Amino acid sequence: MARTQGSHSDITGPKVREAALRLFARHGYAAVSMRQIAGEVGVQAGALYNYTPDKQSLLMDLMKGHMDELIAAWEHQSSARDPMAALEQFTRFHIRFHSKRPEAVFISYMELRNLNPENFIVIEALRRTYEDVLADILRAGVNKGEFSVPEPKVAAMAVIAMLTGVNTWYRDEGRLSLAQVEEIYWGMVRKTVAA
Amino acid sequence: MARTQGSHSDITGPKVREAALRLFARHGYAAVSMRQIAGEVGVQAGALYNYTPDKQSLLMDLMKGHMDELIAAWEHQSSARDPMAALEQFTRFHIRFHSKRPEAVFISYMELRNLNPENFIVIEALRRTYEDVLADILRAGVNKGEFSVPEPKVAAMAVIAMLTGVNTWYRDEGRLSLAQVEEIYWGMVRKTVAA
DNA sequence: GTCTATAAAGAGATAGAC
DNA sequence: GTCTATCTCTTTATAGAC
Numbered sequence: 405m406a407r408t409q410g411s412h413s414d415i416t417g418p419k420v421r422e423a424a425l426r427l428f429a430r431h432g433y434a435a436v437s438m439r440q441i442a443g444e445v446g447v448q449a450g451a452l453y454n455y456t457p458d459k460q461s462l463l464m465d466l467m468k469g470h471m472d473e474l475i476a477a478w479e480h481q482s483s484a485r486d487p488m489a490a491l492e493q494f495t496r497f498h499i500r501f502h503s504k505r506p507e508a509v510f511i512s513y514m515e516l517r518n519l520n521p522e523n524f525i526v527i528e529a530l531r532r533t534y535e536d537v538l539a540d541i542l543r544a545g546v547n548k549g550e551f552s553v554p555e556p557k558v559a560a561m562a563v564i565a566m567l568t569g570v571n572t573w574y575r576d577e578g579r580l581s582l583a584q585v586e587e588i589y590w591g592m593v594r595k596t597v598a599a
Numbered sequence: 600m601a602r603t604q605g606s607h608s609d610i611t612g613p614k615v616r617e618a619a620l621r622l623f624a625r626h627g628y629a630a631v632s633m634r635q636i637a638g639e640v641g642v643q644a645g646a647l648y649n650y651t652p653d654k655q656s657l658l659m660d661l662m663k664g665h666m667d668e669l670i671a672a673w674e675h676q677s678s679a680r681d682p683m684a685a686l687e688q689f690t691r692f693h694i695r696f697h698s699k700r701p702e703a704v705f706i707s708y709m710e711l712r713n714l715n716p717e718n719f720i721v722i723e724a725l726r727r728t729y730e731d732v733l734a735d736i737l738r739a740g741v742n743k744g745e746f747s748v749p750e751p752k753v754a755a756m757a758v759i760a761m762l763t764g765v766n767t768w769y770r771d772e773g774r775l776s777l778a779q780v781e782e783i784y785w786g787m788v789r790k791t792v793a794a
Numbered sequence: 795g796t797c798t799a800t801a802a803a804g805a806g807a808t809a810g811a812c
Numbered sequence: 813g814t815c816t817a818t819c820t821c822t823t824t825a826t827a828g829a830c
Contacts (some may be wrong), residue, residue, distance in 0.1 A: 412813070432712055434629035437805060451814050453807070514709055517627055555783055558768075558775070562787055565764025566757045573756055580753070588750055592757055596791045611795080632823065646796050648825070 419445045420455045424462050429507035433463050433518045463515060464523045470508040471530035477501055478537060487545030488594075494538055495593045496586050498567045503582055506571050513568070535560050542597060552599040563593055614640045615650045619657050624702035628658050628713045658710060659718045665703040666725035672696055673732060682740030683789075689733055690788045691781050693762045698777055701766050708763070730755050737792060747794040758788055 423444035427436045438459060442449040456462045478497060482490070502509050512527070519527060539560040545551030553559045567589060574585060618639035622631045633654060637644040651657045673692060677685070697704050707722070714722060734755040740746030748754045762784060769780060 416813080430712070432627065432629050434627050435713065438807080439805080447813090448815060449806085450808075450816080454813060459806070517625070518630065554786070555775070558780075558783055559787065561764060561768055562761045562784065565767070566761040569756060569760025572760070573753075580750070585753075588753055589757065591749070592754065592791045595793055596787045598790055633825085634823085642795090643797060644824085645798080645826075649795060654824070 416445065416447065416451075417455045420452055420462070421466065425466055425507050425511065428463065428466065428515065429510045433459075433511075433515045460520055460523070463511075463518060464527075466508065467512050467515065467519070467523075467527050468530070470505065470512050471527060471534070474501060475530065475534055478534070482537075487541055487548055487550055490541045491538075491545065491551075491593065491597065492590055494541060495563075495567065495590045498564070499570055499586050499589060500582065502568060502571055503574055503585075509568065509571050535564060538563060545597065550599055551597040553597050559597060563596065566592070566596075611640065611642065611646075612650045615647055615657070616661065620661055620702050620706065623658065623661065623710065624705045628654075628706075628710045655715055655718070658706075658713060659722075661703065662707050662710065662714070662718075662722050663725070665700065665707050666722060666729070669696060670725065670729055673729070677732075681745075682736055682743055683745055685736045686740065686746075686788065686792065687785055689736060690758075690762065690785045693759070694765055694781050694784060695777065697763060697766055698769055698780075704763065704766050730759060733758060740792065745794055746792040748792050754792060758791065761787070761791075 420441065423441050424436075427440055427444065438452055439449045441462075442452050445452070456465070478494075478501075481497060482493065484490075485493075516524060516527065535557070539556045542551055542553050542556040542559055546553055546556065570585060570589065574580075574582070576582075580588075615636065618636045619631075622635055622639065633647055634644045636657075637647050640647070651660070673689075673696075676692060677688065679685075680688075711719060711722065730752070734751045737746055737748050737751040737754055741748055741751065765780060765784065769775075769777070771777075775783075
């Protein structure tokens with residue numbers, strides 16, 4: 405009832421994605437109805453289908469968008485240097501990037517089950533691409549004798565799990581600043597792979 | 600259609616829990632219907648209500664059961680020793696316990712959102728209890744000068760996140776045995792908190 | 795203890811008016 | 813581009829027969 409008819413494709417589209425992001429993160433994909441999303445946007449349920457062919461595509465767009473942004477952001481800011489510097493850069497980048505997008509991160513880790521098989525394959529490949537960034541850094545450090553890591557791929561997954569875990573407890577209003585959290589985690593990561 | 604009428608309370612009860620565990624882990628709580636659970640058990644949907652007052656209680660029972668077992672298992676096997684030995688024991692215990700119950704672990708981490716507020720508080724308290732076990736070990740090691748950990752509680756969450764991450768990739772049929780995985784992770788954890 | 799049947803509500807998606 | 817209305821299906825949970 406809030407609005408009468410009108411044309412708002414340029415603003416409604418993003419609003420649909422934002423509402424879906426917020427609601428999927430809070431309640432889970434399966435628990436959120438198209439009517440709830442429409443309610444947040446301020447339109448009726450039928451109007452959503454001007455912006456997405458179906459609910460599944462909405463989820464896939466959010467997850468693929470997040471993974472593409474993550475990888476592009478790393479490629480944009482990563483500067484080739486020695487393994488130790490690259491590892492520090494990766495650690496700080498991961499914490500900062502993920503802390504700014506808690507909802508997208510949450511969805512990308514929690515809603516893999518709700519992707520249909522074709523979409524799942526795409527997202528999994530992107531996740532592996534990102535893990536391989538870190539695994540390659542670790543391998544380079546091992547070759548240079550700076551790191552001691554028996555299984556670079558396993559260590560990469562372990563470090564990423566540790567870093568992503570920040571999102572489960574970090575709050576902007578909390579006792580520790582993000583800069584302090586970065587320091588603490590960089591200290592741990594450095595030691596984890598140390599020679 | 601599979602069965603005619605009969606009395607099976609002693610076996611149907613556990614089967615309901617097992618089916619819910621499997622289905623919730625695979626598809627997510629919200630995506631699973633009581634009819635699906637009933638189908639797995641081999642009864643009609645209405646019969647489930649002899650074993651659980653509602654779907655929410657089924658989820659809560661699974662999650663609380665898992666957390667209670669986790670804490671009891673640690674208390675049963677933990678032997679008070681020096682911090683380094685306790686840390687190794689915790690590391691190996693965590694990996695072993697969690698690798699044996701991938702479905703319960705998955706549910707306990709993914710379905711927190713789907714607990715009602717009262718149930719959520721209970722599960723969160725149990726999770727904190729478990730985190731504090733590790734935080735206390737780390738504090739003891741810092742006091743003894745064996746560990747260097749600026750924030751024991753943060754480090755505890757970081758280590759637990761790293762260890763729980765094993766469940767996202769470990770498979771019994773995979774290249775690495777669980778014993779090898781234990782060795783790799785113990786090596787990393789030891790270094791992470793090293794003085 | 796399980797069945798069948800059903801109540802009451804809500805789901806995803808579409809059609810056609812404006 | 814959005815609305816209202818609706819189709820069709822599924823949901824949780826309950827009632828009463830056996």
